[in-house]
Amino acid sequence: MTLDEIINNPQSDSRELKRALVVKMDQSGVPRSEIKSNFNVLDSFISRWSCSYIANNKDASVLLLGYKGRIGYLTKEQHQEILTYLEEENSIQ
Numbered sequence: 001m002t003l004d005e006i007i008n009n010p011q012s013d014s015r016e017l018k019r020a021l022v023v024k025m026d027q028s029g030v031p032r033s034e035i036k037s038n039f040n041v042l043d044s045f046i047s048r049w050s051c052s053y054i055a056n057n058k059d060a061s062v063l064l065l066g067y068k069g070r071i072g073y074l075t076k077e078q079h080q081e082i083l084t085y086l087e088e089e090n091s092i093q
Contacts, residue, residue, distance in 0.1 A: 001061040003027075003053075019049045019063040026050045 006012050006020040018039060025035050026046055035046055049063060056062040074082070 001059060001064075003060045003063075006060055006063060013065055016064055020060060022046055023049050023053045023060075023063065027053075 003020045003024045006016055007024065012020075018041075022035055022039055022041060022045065025038075026032065027050065032043060032046055035041070036043065052062045053060065072079070
């Protein structure tokens with residue numbers, strides 16, 4: 001995955017987009033002071049993601065969020081029952 005794929009993907013999370021833009025600017029030689037002021041980040045943020053990107057053989061997938069959520073406790077039917085109940089309660093008031 002490339003930096004441009006993250007940047008140009010309308011589905012990218014804003015945190016992923018920020019990481020990709022910061023790394024791309026840093027790799028392009030933009031002064032860190034400019035990156036820091038444009039994105040309101042610290043030197044450590046720039047270093048962390050740039051180093052991770054380089055250490056991962058310039059594979060931008062390292063910039064993606066790792067959290068994917070978890071499976072819920074309720075079944076689809078239970079979830080729908082709760083929504084129906086809440087809608088009925090709301091319509092009574």
